[in-house]
Amino acid sequence: xxxxSRGRERxxxxxxxxxxxxxxxxxxxxVTVTTGCSRSATAAPAGTSLGETGGSELVTRVxxxxxxLGLAFGSEPEVTSPAAVLISLDSGQTLYERNAHKRMRMxxxxxxxxxxxxxEKMDLKERVKVSTKAASTYEPxxxxxxGDVLTVDELLYALLVRSANAxxxxxxxxxxxxxxxxxxxxxxxxxxxxxxxxxxxxPHGLDDDAHYSTAADMAVLGxxxxxDERFRRYVSTRTYELALPGRSPLLLxxxxxxxxxxxxxxxxxxxxxxxxxxxxxxxxxxxxxxVLSVVLGQPVSDLCFEESRKLLEYGLSQRRRVVLLAxxxxxxxxxxxxxxDETLKLVATEGVELEVGAREEVEVDxxxxxxxxxxxxxxxxxxxxxxxxxxxxxxxxxxxxxxxxGVPTLAAKIxxxxxxxxxWVSGIF
Numbered sequence: 011x012x013x014x015s016r017g018r019e020r021x022x023x024x025x026x027x028x029x030x031x032x033x034x035x036x037x038x039x040x041v042t043v044t045t046g047c048s049r050s051a052t053a054a055p056a057g058t059s060l061g062e063t064g065g066s067e068l069v070t071r072v073x074x075x076x077x078x079l080g081l082a083f084g085s086e087p088e089v090t091s092p093a094a095v096l097i098s099l100d101s102g103q104t105l106y107e108r109n110a111h112k113r114m115r116m117x118x119x120x121x122x123x124x125x126x127x128x129x130e131k132m133d134l135k136e137r138v139k140v141s142t143k144a145a146s147t148y149e150p151x152x153x154x155x156x157g158d159v160l161t162v163d164e165l166l167y168a169l170l171v172r173s174a175n176a177x178x179x180x181x182x183x184x185x186x187x188x189x190x191x192x193x194x195x196x197x198x199x200x201x202x203x204x205x206x207x208x209x210x211x212x213p214h215g216l217d218d219d220a221h222y223s224t225a226a227d228m229a230v231l232g233x234x235x236x237x238d239e240r241f242r243r244y245v246s247t248r249t250y251e252l253a254l255p256g257r258s259p260l261l262l263x264x265x266x267x268x269x270x271x272x273x274x275x276x277x278x279x280x281x282x283x284x285x286x287x288x289x290x291x292x293x294x295x296x297x298x299x300x301v302l303s304v305v306l307g308q309p310v311s312d313l314c315f316e317e318s319r320k321l322l323e324y325g326l327s328q329r330r331r332v333v334l335l336a337x338x339x340x341x342x343x344x345x346x347x348x349x350x351d352e353t354l355k356l357v358a359t360e361g362v363e364l365e366v367g368a369r370e371e372v373e374v375d376x377x378x379x380x381x382x383x384x385x386x387x388x389x390x391x392x393x394x395x396x397x398x399x400x401x402x403x404x405x406x407x408x409x410x411x412x413x414x415x416g417v418p419t420l421a422a423k424i425x426x427x428x429x430x431x432x433x434w435v436s437g438i439f
Contacts, residue, residue, distance in 0.1 A: 070376045076330075076368035083368050084327050087320035092307035095225040096321045098329065099233055099293065099300040100365045105325050110226040113207050114306045117281025117289045118173045119228055120215030122235050123196050125170055128181050129238055134163040136184070143189075144179035148216060154180075158255055168252060170244040172262040173280060178214035189213060203230055217285045225304040232278055232291045232302050245269075245277030267315050268292055268322075275322070276300065288314035294322035299365055301325030328368045335374075335395060337361040341409050342378045342393065348418040348426040356392050356409040364397070364404065373398040378409065385416045 076083075089108050096106035104110070137159050145156040153168075154160075154176050160168075162184070168177040182192035189212065196210040208231075211221035223231075235241045248270055250262040268275040274296050281289035288308040294301060303321040308314035335341075335358050342356040356378060366372055378393035386392065393409035418426075 068378055072374045072376075074366070074372040074374070076328075076366055076370055079330050079332060079366055081328065081330055081366070081368035084324060087317070087324045089305075089317050089321065090308075091305045091314065091317055093225040094303065094305045094317065094321065095229050096301060096303045096325050097229045097233065098325070098365060098367075099236060099302050100331075102230075102233055103367070104226075105301065105328065105367070106321060107226070110229075110304075111207060111224050113222045113224055115217065115221065115283065115286035115289075116215060116223045116228055116306060117283045117286035118175075118215040119223075119279050119281040119289050119291050119304075120210065120213065120221070121169050121173065121178055122228075122231050122279050122291065123199065123210065124178050124181060124192075124213040125166060125241055125244070126231070126235050126238075127192070127195055127199060128162065128166065128185050129240055131185055132162050132181075134161065134166070134240070136162045138162060138165060138180055138184040140176065140180045141183055144176045144183060147175045147179045147214065149175050153260055154254070160252075164252055166244055167247065167250045167262060170241075170279065171247050171250050171264050173265050175214040175216065178212075182213040200227070200231075203234055205230055215281055215283065215286070217283045225306050228291055228304045228306070229302055232293065232304065236276075236278065236293060236300075236302070242277065245279060246275075266290070266292065268294075268319055272319070274326075275319075278302070282311070290314050290318045292318040292322060294326060296326045298331040299326055299329045301329070329365050331363065331365050333361065333363045334372070334397060335362040335407065341376055341395065346415055347384070348423050350426075350429070354386060354415050355412045357412055358395060359391075359408045359410050362395070362397055362405055362407055364399070366399070370400055373401075384418075386411045386414060388412065388414045 086106055089106075091108070093109040093112050093114055094107070095104060095110040097104055138161070140154055140156055140158045140160065142156040145154055145158075153172070153174065160180075162181065165177045165181050168174040169181065179189060182189045186192035186195055192213055193210050196213065200208045200210065205223065205227040208223040208227045209220060211218040215221070245266075246269060248264050252260045252262055254260055264270065265280040266275075266277070269277065272294070274294050276293045276295050278291045278293050286307065288311050289306050290304070292303050292305075301322055303318050303325070305314050305318050305321075308317065337358055337360050339358045340355050341358055343353040344356075346352040346354055364372075375396040375398075376393070377396065388411055390411050391408045392411050395407040395409065396403060397405045397407075
């Protein structure tokens with residue numbers, strides 16, 4: 011069909027009107043982009059928009075307490091032992107204490123440090139010849155002879171399951187050449203771990219006025235030792251059959267009664283001497299929560315185990331492990347300018363999982379730019395999540411864009427304007 015000049019005259023105003031409407035649509039879209047709001051499935055910041063220049067930071071805070079997670083405050087257990095402490099193995103936080111920093115004898119819980127040094131320095135398959143000095147070290151019941159050859163692995167079972175003093179000396183001599191050198195290394199390791207109120211005089215824990223520690227320091231040592239899965243294997247063993255040269259096998263039974271009686275107990279070490287009385291470092295795990303207790307100087311053996319059990323059960327009842335944020339979770343969304351039904355998603359680059367106590371408060375701050383500047387590349391960090399427990403910063407997780415988004419061209423803006431008019435007209439008719 012051909013247009014007459016009169017027809018073209020009638021069409022020209024219509025084209026001008028459409029161009030004006032398109033320009034208005036582009037301007038309206040620009041205003042919408044500047045003030046658009048983000049949405050989130052995880053209580054993320056509202057108000058995020060995308061533009062060609064950056065803007066202010068938007069922060070949304072979520073506060074959780076132990077009661078929000080179903081944890082109820084429990085009464086602290088009654089403890090009569092001269093010194094005791096309970097900590098979280100995950101964070102090291104103190105959950106209960108009684109004279110925790112009082113210097114006291116620690117008996118055979120000393121062997122935790124002996125095992126730590128041996129595991130860090132020696133091959134478990136290495137063979138050790140038991141010296142006369144080692145074989146003659148005091149034991150409630152003799153079990154080894156001078157000249158016996160055992161592996162480091164076998165000696166560690168004797169050390170940590172039977173609590174063998176001869177094994178402590180044999181390992182010290184094999185590890186460092188002499189007991190004296192080994193003890194110096196024990197004290198250096200204690201200083202390295204921050205055990206300021208601890209001094210070792212031997213590798214087994216027999217009474218010595220120069221040999222002492224505190225419940226708090228032994229908790230630090232126990233927590234460090236439990237980071238090694240090999241150590242965990244030894245201290246959680248109920249019984250072990252040890253082959254001795256030219257003799258019948260010796261059945262070693264764990265001196266920690268809690269390991270035998272409660273499947274959730276994971277270790278760790280007993281101790282008992284005339285002057286130190288009954289001592290126990292114990293650990294328990296339930297529902298991915300693990301706690302560690304220390305009891306020193308308890309005169310009654312059964313009460314030492316009972317109070318340790320009560321401490322562990324109290325700690326496990328007061329804590330829960332939760333996933334606050336999953337890796338890849340969408341934390342914030344911003345509408346892409348000059349595009350219909352398209353958003354830029356910001357996701358967590360790593361997950362956040364932590365232990366929460368009944369008396370603790372968790373703050374989660376979601377922080378994103380109020381006006382996110384374009385262009386944005388896929389994987390670009392565009393915000394962060396900050397997690398605090400009782401006001402202390404625990405972890406910061408970056409938020410990254412899932413896709414790239416470039417600066418809209420003029421042509422894209424015009425196309426968007428015409429498309430907006432089309433949608434508007436369709437809405438009318």
